[in-house]
Amino acid sequence: MVGRSSFGDRKGVRIAVVGDGGTGKSTLIAAMASESFPDSVPPVLPPTRLPHNLYPDSVPITLIDTPSSLEKQGARNEELKIADAVVVTYACDEPVTFDRLGTYWLIELQRLEVKAPVVVVGCKMDLRDEDQVVSLESLTSYLMQQFREIVTCVECSAATLYQVPEVFYFAQKAVLHPVGPLFDYERHAFTDRCVRALRRIFVLCDNDMDGALNDEELNEFQVKCFNEGLQPTEVARVKALVEQNVPEGVNSLGLTFPGFTYVHNIFLKKGRTETFWAVLRKFGYDNDLKLRDDFLPVPSKQASDQSVELTSEAVEFLNGIFRLLDTDKDRSLRPSEVDKLFNTAPESPWNDAPYKDAAEKTDMGYIPLNGFLSQWALMTLLDPPHSLANLVYIGYSGNPASALRLTRKRSVDRKKQKTERSVFQCYVFGSKNAGKSALLHSLLGRPFSSNYTPTKVEQYAANVVELIGGTKKTLILCEIPEDGVLKLLSNQDCLAACDVAVFVYDSSDEYSWKKSRDLLEKVVRHGELTGYRVPCLLIAAKDDLNPYPRAVIDSVKVTQELGIEAPIHVSMKSGDSSNVYNKIVNAAEHPHLSIPETEIARKRKQNQQLLHHSLIFALVGAVVTVVGLKVSRARSVKKNFSA
Structure with missing residues (x-):
């Protein structure tokens, strides 16, 4: 099996040449460009561009000569940071310059965090003392073991043009066809x-x-x-x-x-x-x-309040994959079976946050079908390109463009008073220890735990919710830490991806209620300012404890003033969820309802309605005036005609 590759998507390769003064950097570049040994060269050459068809890949190469002096070190370092490859030179007739590779130049590249591949080049091969000849491999083997960024070592002579083209071919090849991603030298x-x-x-x-x-x-x-x-x-x-x-x-x-x-x-x-x-x-x-981006035709959002979902074709494919992997027919996948699913992907996408522990699992740690599909729905919502790539990795054979669909804008859904979404994202706000995490865990079917660990970063839980009539929707809960609310609201579009916002408070705790009410006010105000107004629900958690009396009265009053549903009382400890997840999905399915309206917004709407009515009255008055004038003129003409 043989052939030649192409790398037409790269516009060029930039190779920086560095090394001690007098090692032959400029002469090497000049000899390569002119295909002859130059009689003299300036201290530093300007950027030198080689013909694009010089090597088989037909990619243009630009050679960057660099100064060796300390006073011009800053300019040299800037060139190294943007180079695609680095050629480090030493003089074959001056052993001290070779020693400087390991004591200075390669260490300097590491200090600058240069990630480009390195080619070590011995220049002036023709001037080396024949009595001091040693094999290149024995000379450089220790150096290559110590500095893994070195891809190859070569010796050349600009005077005889021996292996001069090979120097830059190896450097270009290290960029276009790198070994590092393919082979682990430590493990061989x-x-x-x-x-x-x-x-x-x-x-x-x-x-x-x-x-x-x-x-x-x-x-x-x-x-x-x-x-x-x-x-x-x-x-x-x-x-x-x-x-x-x-x-x-x-x-x-x-x-x-x-x-x-x-x-x-x-x-x-x-x-x-x-x-x-x-x-x-x-x-x-x-x-x-x-996979390259051109292999992943992800639908592009036209507005911030759109989202991406799996198509029915992709869901059907995933159902088939689940059945294929479930060899023991226990309607769940073991961790080893999930690993097998992703053994053709760069890595398993669900091993780390935010996907780890974000879906339903059995007591044995197996993932059922609902958890499997919910995990894919979550990945598609948060990172559509990543989701599509993994669909392709695991064998999706249909047109990749048919795997994902772009949803209608949420603002349009609210105007039309209905939605076609099958995946809903709900932001969960509340104070510390209010019961937010318990709400997420219950969605995933996990038992209640009295152990409290404060949430420091956003956490997700996704599962399928079956509605009356058998309809199924995927609900994704995103827990917002109390300390992260201000950072979230600093983003103008933070509510664009939110279908419902719920505010959880410990019904037995005064601070928890007041904090939840404060967060509700902040979110509602943010929505009115940005235009991303979302349905809101209050959840009175820990209903098994003695309630804080003021919270009971105030919460009902607040919901009445804002025109939203009365607080939903739940107790995850006693297993009483009050059908809260269905209520959240119901609020998402009817996006025009449960949207809080403050007194300021209400007055603004009234003023707009008054202005609208005034304009109508003015328009009607103008029409009546025009009609009256026409009638008056008609009578006048008729009178004159009669006379």
Whole structure:
């Protein structure tokens, strides 16, 4: 399997050349540009652009000469920070300049946090004392072990033009076809992401899903990646080589996954990273071994109060994937089964916040279908590109553009007094220890715990809520820490993605009630100022405790003044949720109701109505006047005519 890759999406490669003064930096660049040894060069050359067709990838290269003096160190450092690759030079006839690589230059690159690949280049090879010749490998092996950013070492001579083109070819190649994402030198094995990418490619090419690539599938793979087929003798030769070195790499059906990875390992051993990357890029991967943006047609929001949801086609695909993974038919997935699902993705997306522990699980830690679908709904709401990418990683074979849909603006939903959304996001406000986390845990079916741990960052809980009539909606609760409210409200569009805001207070605690009322006022005021007015509900938690009398009276009064539903009393400890999740979803499904209206807003509306009525009266008056004038004129004309 052979071929040449392309990297047409990159506009150019910028290579900075650094090193001690007199090591031959400027002469190396001048010799490369003119293909001849220059008689003299200035101390520092201006940026030098090489022809784009100089190397097979046809990507333009710009060489940046840098000063060695301390007084111009700032300018040099700025160039290093924006370089795609760095060439560090030493003089082959001056051993002290080689020693300076490890004691100064490479340490300086690390200090500047330069992430670009490094090529170590020995210049003036023709001037080296023949009695002091040592192999390049023995000279540089320790250096490469100490500084992992070094991708290769090479020696050259500008005077004879020996290996001068190779210097910048290796530097360009390190940028366009990097080894780092593919191979872990410490483990002497492919990186985890590389293995996962190869597994996905293997699965996609295994059309008959028998766990092996037969001759026809191998040929299709070759044509897809390199636009040329394989002769039967070539296929036989590849399989014979694999079987000789990796017996489990071939079986009666064809090339297995271990054999597939071995073939790609050969590419690396032979230094043909461009061939390896040709395969990866044909299947959509970027240098981070993630799918490129052009492979992910995510619908673009036209307004902040729109959101993205999975289409019915994508949900049906996920239902099928769940059934396929649920081999023991217990209607839940074990952690190992979830890991297997994502073994063709760069990593499992649900191992970290905000997705970890955000969905329903059984007592054994297994995830049921509702929890599985809710987790995908949450990921789609919070990070649509990430969700779409993972759908593709796990095998979504439909058009990626058909997997996600853009919802109607929430402001339009409120005007039309209905919504077509199937996923609702609810912000949960309240004081510390008011019962917010218990509300989230109960949605996920978790037992009540009296242990209190204050929430310091936003927490999510997502689950399916079944309504009367069997309709199912996904409810996502986002707990806002008390200390994080001001930061949240500092963002003008913070309520744009909110379908319902609930305010939880400990019904037995005076401070908790007052804080909840204060938060309600802040959110309502913010909504009126920004135009993102959302339905609001009050939740009186810990209803099993003796109530704070004033809270009972005040809460009813506040809801009446704002024109919203009376407080919902719940006790998660006693298992009395008062159907609170259905009530939240109901408020989201009727977005024009439960929207608080302050006295100021009410007066503003009245003034607008008065102004509107005044304009109507004025318009009617004007029409009457015009009609009267026309009648008067008509009578006058008639009178004159009669005379």
